Amino acid sequence: MKLRQLGLIAGALCAVIASTTLAADKPLQVATDAAYAPFESQNEKKEIVGFDVDVLTAAAAKSGLHLKFVNTPWEGIFATLGTGDRDIVSSAVTITDERKQSMDFSDPYFEAKQLIAIGPKSKITKFADLKDKKVGVQTGTTGDEVVQKLLGKTNPNIKRFESTPLALKELLNGGVDAVVADNGVVVNFIANNKNDKLKTIDDASFAKEYYGFAVKKGNKALLEKLNKGIAAIKADGTYAKIYKKYFGN
Template structure:
């Protein structure tokens, strides 16, 4: 085998080494993986605003009733909507029968009530009230030809009332709680329908609802009779006993809608004119 000289060996090795260097320099290294961006921190959804559930017995026009679409409407409803706007709260009205309305508040099924509720000392023992928002009084409805001029004339007559209302209380005091002549109904309109049919001789109820019914049912041929013995009454928004925060919100909202004229506009919408000056708060009892 021919021998390879040292010079030749060095030349050959140098050539091979240069080739290896060129190959190494021409090789592309894979790019380092890009660092992934940190995932955005999860943000908790904002809590939904509380919607206050308002109980109302929607059978007491013009204060609260249902229109042909089933919506609850009336003076009380408009007042609460205006108060809620001032107080910065949302409200939802739920038709609640009168006989169970106070239990629904006590059990927490309703946050507050608006239903022509007279503020009384007895009721204050189990619930709290906002500032008064309406002055009321009892009124007697009779047929136009009835010879009834005062409350005492009802002593021995059949009288219709809405169960558990002020009218129920005053006639019970006159005739006796167990008098068979006291006819109790689920609503004042039902009592007035019974008067129209001749089933009772008179109906005693809050003036606002009686006047509204008489004006809108001329065919019934009713007249109204007032009596000085009827105590002045005031309606309030009822809240659960001890719920001072909501009580104050509602009272503040009422004060604001009275101050800016909103209350007078609502009152005139339903009763034709702005209200007379408010009477002092009294302890009388829808």
């Protein structure tokens, strides 16, 4: 074989190796609906920040994964896994049996439950009191599902919004009588709007929920790396530090 041919083959092999390395270093696309503080939101610089961002970034680092967070509307966010536009959905996603049918989840990284927000003069004392009330929820969330079970799936008194903060603002404006949503988001909103004096109800009927990072169905390799990372940050105290940063002790 001529030297020139050998040089061409060697060059081609180098190109393949470089291409493979580049692909390996290519960041995973992470879908997140950045309107759900303190889990994910945008700061003044339009950077995506929050509890979920910190946890996933720390876990990914333990497994050598590189990430790029992309602000993605909640409605249709899971479809991005199937199309390949996103590799991970990290957006305070509750693990449910229904969702498990179309996607896979990492091990849980946060325990949550639903919480009812009401105005300062409201007479509502429990979840059952919402039966004949106008209730705000974020479309497609577990809060939406919980309220549907009480009021009925097509009940016009269920007022759906693109985000929980929008639903809570509607509560402040008197457009709904209550809002049902994840506790972390409700508590964070009230803490940042103390003058409005919203109250919360923790109803005994609400079950515990767990958040997980979602990946495309069957992507076991990525799932194993995520779980390895989650376990590592829980073991070395990193997770506890992140939790304290957003929620205290």
